[in-house]
Amino acid sequence: MPKPPQIYAKHPACLNLEAGDHWWCSCGLSGHQPFCDGEHTGTGLGPKKFTLSLPTQVRLCNCKQTQTPPFCDGSHQVV
Known part of the structure; x- marks a missing residue:
């Protein structure tokens, strides 16, 4: 059984990828x-691969609680 993820930060990483x-x-x-x-x-937790077809500004989850990995869904507001 995987260990729970560790919260890195309670805000998303806003990046141009x-x-x-x-x-x-x-x-x-x-x-x-x-x-x-x-x-x-x-840990039983592996990375999540995602592919962008164009250069894109993204908000990646840093709290690791998102229901839409790897993208932030606002879960950091309740953890």
Whole structure:
């Protein structure tokens, strides 16, 4: 059974990302938030791959409680 994710921050990461594949950290342990750096090993939580077809401004979840991973849904307001 996976461990619960660690809350990294109670605000989203607002970023301008290039088109292509990106790997969002779902465990909250990465030293390169909001992206995965492999620190999830042994947690049962893996990164979430998402692909952008165009350069896009995104709001990525940092509290790791979102119901729409990797994107912020406002869950940080209640955790």
